[in-house]
Amino acid sequence: xxxxxxxxxxxxxxxxxxxQTEKKEQVFLIQGEAQGSTYAxxxxxxxxxxKKSSIDSLLLAFDLSLSTYRQDSQISKINAGDSTLVVxxxxxxxxxxSQKIYQETNGxxxxxxxxxxxxxxxxxxxxxxxxxxxxxxxxxxxxxxNKVKLNANxxxxxxxxxxxxxxxxxxxxxxxxxxxxxxKSKGIQNxxxxxxxxxxxxxxxxxxxxxxxxxxxxxxxSPTERTLIARIKLExxxxxxxxxxxxxxxxxxxxxKFVHIINPKTGLSQKSSMLSATVLAPKCIDAxxxxxxxxxxxxxxxxxxxxxxxxxxxxxIYTDEKNQIQQYKSPNFQSLILE
Numbered sequence: 001x002x003x004x005x006x007x008x009x010x011x012x013x014x015x016x017x018x019x020q021t022e023k024k025e026q027v028f029l030i031q032g033e034a035q036g037s038t039y040a041x042x043x044x045x046x047x048x049x050x051k052k053s054s055i056d057s058l059l060l061a062f063d064l065s066l067s068t069y070r071q072d073s074q075i076s077k078i079n080a081g082d083s084t085l086v087v088x089x090x091x092x093x094x095x096x097x098s099q100k101i102y103q104e105t106n107g108x109x110x111x112x113x114x115x116x117x118x119x120x121x122x123x124x125x126x127x128x129x130x131x132x133x134x135x136x137x138x139x140x141x142x143x144x145x146n147k148v149k150l151n152a153n154x155x156x157x158x159x160x161x162x163x164x165x166x167x168x169x170x171x172x173x174x175x176x177x178x179x180x181x182x183x184k185s186k187g188i189q190n191x192x193x194x195x196x197x198x199x200x201x202x203x204x205x206x207x208x209x210x211x212x213x214x215x216x217x218x219x220x221x222s223p224t225e226r227t228l229i230a231r232i233k234l235e236x237x238x239x240x241x242x243x244x245x246x247x248x249x250x251x252x253x254x255x256x257k258f259v260h261i262i263n264p265k266t267g268l269s270q271k272s273s274m275l276s277a278t279v280l281a282p283k284c285i286d287a288x289x290x291x292x293x294x295x296x297x298x299x300x301x302x303x304x305x306x307x308x309x310x311x312x313x314x315x316x317i318y319t320d321e322k323n324q325i326q327q328y329k330s331p332n333f334q335s336l337i338l339e
Contacts, residue, residue, distance in 0.1 A: 023047065027207055034059040035172055035196055036069070043183055043191030044206055050186055058182055059175065059195075065090035066171045068114070069124045078156050079114070079164050086154045093285070094167050094174055095150050101170075101289040102145040104305065109293035110264035112148060114164030115139045120262060120269060123166070136267040143264055173240045173288025176200045180238075180284075192234070197241065200284045201234035211235050213338065219243050219276040219317050220325060229317070229327070232336040237313070238284025242291040243276030261295050272296065273319045280313035280333070287312075299328060306330050 023046040030041040030052045041055065065088055067073045074091050087095070101109045114123065116139055121128030129135065147159040172195055179193045180200040190203030192212050201212035211233035218227040261272045277294035281287040290312060294302050299318060306314050313336060316328040329337075 025206060030055055032056060035063065035067070035175065037172075037196035039179075039193070039195040041179065041183070041191065041193050043188045044203075045188055049188055050183060054182075055179060058179065062090055062171075062175050062178060066094060066167050066174075068166055068168065075165050075167065078158075081161050083155060083157060085156070087156060090174070090178070092150070092154065094171060095156075097174070097283075097285050097289065098167065098170055099145060099150075101286070101293060104309075105290075105293040105297060107145070107265060108263075108296045109169070109289055110143060110145050111165055111167050111169065112143050112145050112163050113262060113264045114166035115142050115162060116262050116264070116267055117166050117168075118164065140267045143267070169242075169292040170285060170289040172196050173198045173238060173283075174285035176238060176284040198239070198284055198288055199234070200238040202236050204235060214239060216241070216278055216315065230315070231338045232280075232333075233338055234280070234336070237280045237282060238287045239278065239280045240284060240288035240291045241276055241278040242288075242295045243274070243317070263296055274299070275317045275319065275325070277317075278315040280336070281311055303328070 025044050025046055028043050028045060028048055028050070030039075030050065032039055032052060032055065034056075039055070039059070041050075043050065063070055063073060065074045068075055068079070070076060074085060074087050077085050078087070098109070098111045102111075116136075117123050118125070118127070119129040119131055119135075119139055142160045142162040142164070147163060148165075149157040151157055176193050176195050176198045177200060179195070180191070180202055183191050183193070184202065190206050192199065192201040199214060201214070204210065205212050212235065214232055214234055215228040216230050216232065218225075218229050221227045261274075262269050272295055274295050274297075277291045279287040279291040279294065281290070294314070294316065297305075299316065302314070302316065306312055310332060312330070313333040314328070314330040315333050318326055318328070320326050
């Protein structure tokens with residue numbers, strides 16, 4: 001009988017100690033610089049499962065694959081003419097996804113636009129070429145995702161050696177996916193990743209018992225303002241926005257607001273009435289690529305594509321023929337808005 005009491009007392013003390021030392025979930029924040037911008041990661045866990053050094057190492061490996069600003073990256077070596085280089089997983093995923101979006105947008109999303117990006121002075125060297133119609137036509141010979149090929153041995157073949165890959169319109173979104181997947185691999189079930197404005201949220205904010213909430217900026221606001229078009233809830237979705245925020249042009253005669261976009265088919269830096277395109281998708285790489293393409297596409301064609309792709313949640317801000325600012329929200333995007 002005394003032995004039973006002793007065992008019961010020991011068990012009681014053990015349970016008391018266990019309750020006192022039980023860990024509670026908390027929010028962990030990691031911030032840093034990457035890809036010429038900043039990143040911020042918030043995750044919820046019982047302990048600090050991921051260190052900043054791990055994130056920085058992962059993003060460095062990403063840059064060594066896809067950054068045109070590094071001469072030692074895989075993409076820079078391929079742009080320089082290396083046809084024997086076996087590309088890694090980061091390059092493979094970006095190439096394959098880019099090819100799909102290129103096809104779905106009839107070539108208006110085209111990462112071989114690099115020669116034009118460089119010629120307009122937007123590339124790594126920031127050197128603008130003296131462009132004329134003849135020069136633009138000659139550069140267009142090297143543009144076209146149908147002129148490059150991913151081989152079975154994971155090397156890249158280019159029809160023209162001058163073709164220059166520039167995945168900057170999709171790579172940042174993919175880097176968000178890569179970091180989010182890394183967090184999940186560490187057993188983290190709830191978190192949000194932001195790199196240069198592109199976002200992926202998974203799980204929920206279990207600390208506050210609610211969804212992750214993101215605000216979408218108004219592209220027509222002045223640099224001193226911070227006006228939101230909408231607040232939306234995110235769960236297992238990536239989000240990307242394209243548009244020259246705070247850099248809108250205004251026609252001095254008509255007052256029309258517009259942005260300048262390089263069209264990969266014409267090679268021209270043309271006016272676009274699409275002020276911003278926000279896209280959400282199960283993968284941020286898709287959201288990023290389509291948001292870029294939608295800046296060039298006709299709104300009617302965008303609506304047709306979105307009707308066929310119910311995994312894309314879309315918000316468009318544009319000016320109509322009367323120079324009035326309009327919004328288009330896909331029905332599924334509307335369901336994400338918090339009143």
